[in-house]
Amino acid sequence: MKNILFFLLLIPSFLVAQKTTILKGTVRNNLNEPIEKVTIKYGNTGDVTDKNGNYSIRIPFNEEITIIFSHVSYRTFTKIITANSRNAIRYSPTLSLKTEQLKEIIVKDIRKKVEGLTTIDAKKAKNIIGPNAGVENVLMTLPGVSNNNELSTQYNVRGGNFDENLVYVNGIEIYRPFLIRSGQQEGLSFINSNMVQNINFSAGGFQAKYGDKLSSVLDITYRKPTETATTIDASLLGASVTFEGNFLNKKLSTITGVRYRDNSLFVNSKQIETNFRPKFTDIQTFLSYEFSEKLSLNFLGNFSLNNYNYQPISRSTRFGTVAEPLELNVFYSGQEQDKYLTLFGALSAEYEVNDNFTLTTTASRYNTQEEEHFDIAAAYSLGEVDANIGSESFGEVDFSQGIGSQLNHARNDLDALISNIQVRGTIKNGETQWNFGAKYQKEDIKDRIREWEIIDSLGFSIRPPYHSSNNQPYEPFEGEITPYQNIRKDNSVAINRVSGFVQFNQRSFWNDHEVFYNVGIRAQNWSVTGNGIQSKNQTIISPRAQFAIKPNWEKDMLFRISGGLYAQPPSYRELRNFDGDINVDVKAQKSIHYVAGMDYSFQMWERPFKLTTELYYKDLSDVNAYSVDNVRIRYRADNVTTAYATGIDIRLNGEFVPGSDSWVSLGYLKTEENIDNQGYIARPSDQRIKFGILFQDYVPNLPDLKAYLNLVYNTGVPGGAPSYADVYQFQQRLRDYKRADLGVSYIFVDANKQFSTGWLSKFKELTAGLELFNMFDIQNSITNTWVRDVYSKTQFGIPNYMTGRVLNFKVGMSF
DSSP states (O other), X not given: OHHHHHHHHHHHHHHHHHHEEEEEEEOBOTTSOBOSSOEEEETTEEEEOOTTOEEEEEEETTOEEEEEEEETTEEXXXXXXXXXXXXXXXXXXXXXBTTOOOHHHHHHHHXXXXXXXXXXXXXXXXXXXXXXXXXXXXXXXXXXXXXXXXXXXXXXXXXXXXXXEEEEETTEEOOXXXXXXXXXXXXXXXXXXXXXXXXXXXXSSOOTTSOSOXXXXXXXXXXXXXXXXXXXXXXXXXXXXXXXXXXTTTTEEEEEEEEEEOTHHHHTTSSEEEEEOOEEEEEEEEEEEESSSSEEEEEEEEEEEEEEEEEEEEEEXXXXXXXXXXXXXXXXXXXXXXXXXXXXXEEEEEEEEETTEEEEXXXXXXXXXXXXXXXXXXXXXXXXXXXXXXXXXXXXXXEEEEEEEEEEEEEEEEXXXXXXXXXXXXXXXXXXXXXXXXXXEEEEEEEXXXXXEEEEETTEEOOOTTSOOOOTTTSOOOSOOOOSEEEEEEEEEEEEEEEEEEEEEEEEEETTEEEEEEXXXXXXXXXXXXTTEEOOOEEEEEEEEEEEEEOOXXXXXXXXXXXXXXXXXXXXXXXXOTTSOBOTTOOOEEEEEEEEEEEEEEEETTEEEEEEEEEEEEEEEEEOOEEEETTEEEEOOSOOEEEEEEEEEEEEEEEEETTEEEEEEEEEEEEEEEETTSOEEEOTTOOOEEEEEEEEEEETTEEEEEEEEEEXXXXXXXXXXXXXXXXXTOOOBOOOEEEEEEEEEEEXXXXXXXXXXXXXXXXXXXXXEEEEETTTOOOOEEEEEEEEETTTTEEEEEEEEOOOOEEEEEEEEEO
């Protein structure tokens, strides 16, 4: 019986052997070196090469088949094979590296390095893990760029604030809403990652062709489609659909994206119980029509509607120390209903006069209509928690040392219309290039502010700051009861601006060393009319320069220095002070940039790496000091402050894992300000240490299964002071910001993995994955809620914690 059973078990193997044979060999690269972990596939059968590059796979006998050789670092290779012999056959292919590039692409990359621009892969910006997936999410991992609010797409750069960053899409400046005060109200960033082709970023010392801001430039280019495709992305946080194609004999190209976002998954992970119904919708299109090889017409349009409906119910937060824990319990009534409607359109014509002369004319209009309406009452109880382990009431509140209430009211409405027209030109002559441009812009803002806050502590109304003091409850106070905050303003402001620039670029050689430099100058004149008061004309001049040298050394290194006088003429937000009053004579803030950098490209583990280092110092004058509450910035509007910022940024990027680009960044920053000669103190953006890791990996035996890890650590910034407090008396720092996000996705279909039959053949791309946000469930905070005890006259700062651990599922497809 044992012999019969053994014979029966051998029959299937014998039949298979009669119909198949063995294909084996060694996979090597162009240097004749064996390649490990190459995937060899035929149908559902496959193998992976060992460390010596060897593989072995069983294939059908006397049948034409296609063998696929794939590796994350090498170009996919296919081979049609017919096995005419039952004896084992050998085939040893040679694979080419994916990193091999054309010379013209390498030259372009050098130009970006010379200009001090960081180039980011558009696919990385789309796929990288983060609560606000997109371009800004990648910026947060760069040194010198920080934000402690994962619900916001705003960012600080080298000691600046949210209003000091330039953002361009196809050469057109993009603006942000005015009234938004919380990151969870922002919704969607203007930039649609599915439409992006190129991403360039400069953290300082940028060229004169860019506008008048103090900190950074984000330069985005939307792509012109070459084929018809539809892309759909969906997750528990929202969805997007992008269509692109060519029409009219490829003269007309269009790419249009529709997005929807719902942040309730994040908000529901916070400590505040709410009824939260946000609706963030965005429609964006980019059209391009080529009349001829020399003339093209482009249109960029955007419609955005953010409805933020928020109804808090209750909150329970524990804070303090282990020995003396405290608990805050709050019960809410009322709601907040905000609406942000944005319309944007830009029409540009590009005319190539000849091979060396190009002119571009652009007219654009931006309109934002914003409503901020809320009535929220909060009744709180602040109590001591029993910390005695042996007590029957351990962990419970056994004594309330403060009770009170608070009522916040707002009926704020703003309508802003920004219109401009500009002309830009480029003249080339060999290795010399001139850039020039002129722009006229008019801004009309109508702002109605009705905002007040009443605070009650144990039955006693808290008077506004800087009012006459009283000794309640021990001595009666007979004055009138006034709100803690009360702003009632109607502002109508018009700003007219005329600006222009000219810039000279040159590439030459110094002995055998390649040298690049550019020198440019900007100028802007503006005047403000507000509330019946007209300011005098003001003018700023902004000279800027860059110099770079690429030595003819064996090591691939590039050195550069840049700087200049950068000025930021005031926007409406900078003209308005804490009380809503307009100062039409606010001067431009000024900053002298000194930047020195080095790029060192090298090979490590036989893979490409690059180390980038930059030292910087910024000397600021006529500073308009400000305070930050979540993402709302409030200015003093007085120009009585001086400041400085200094630091170093270090970034190492390369293929830590073969075929996958990752990086590690480290930044040190110190920025201080001197308000009205009271002495230097830390600025609200004094983020001393910034550490970030963006890491990509894959499973060796299953390279289509990829993992993305995003780690950020920021030291605490000054903040969380009570409203209208003297910043010289409140310099406490918020806790350090620590966050880790993990994403895992599987690629069913992509450019290197196509199917000719079956349901997967309908897709150009298909991926699915899971995202784990804040995987260690770390409690981060960006603001404090201040609770007052009328008896002890103590104010307690209770941290407002950000989002906790959240699991999200997403799927992406293109067809």
